[in-house]
Amino acid sequence: MSIPSEIRQQVRQRANFACEFCGVSETDVGGQLTIDHFQPKSKGGDDFLENLLYCCIRCNQYKQDYWFTGADDLSLWNPRQEAASIHFLELDDGKLLPRTPTGEFTIKRLRLNRSPLVTYRLSKRRQAEEIRLLKQYKDLIQLLGQLNEQLVTLVEEQQQLLEEQRELIRFLLRRNQ
């Protein structure tokens, strides 16, 4: 019944230790997530790697034993087969907007716009923005450092020039004495 630990390990690593539906990671929740059978075992799903997903407890609970039963049935997004960007667009307010019927169904079924998840996306965005600003700031500091070095060289050259001028004046004065 239970998944062998080496398979579990492979699923975790393959998913980069984060829920393949919503992106929440083990670090975010402070513990391991669950293994989900995309095609539920009760609906004929197997324990092979291709049918296994790394999934947070919430997404797993909302997904339950969903499995589409016919051509007319709505299908759930399979993160192992298609990129999220095909089915969802993340808005500035942290909510997901569906791009396809599958996206729309998945958002509803897994409550992908549940409020803690929206807050989570917003904080991830802020973090990314802060990292971007920090990088810009570092680049600016580096540029200022380079400018400063150029300025020092320029001042040195000027001093050198002044020195040469003084020598020339001294030479001329001596000659005219």
Ligand SMILES: [Zn+2]
């Ligand atoms: Zn999740």
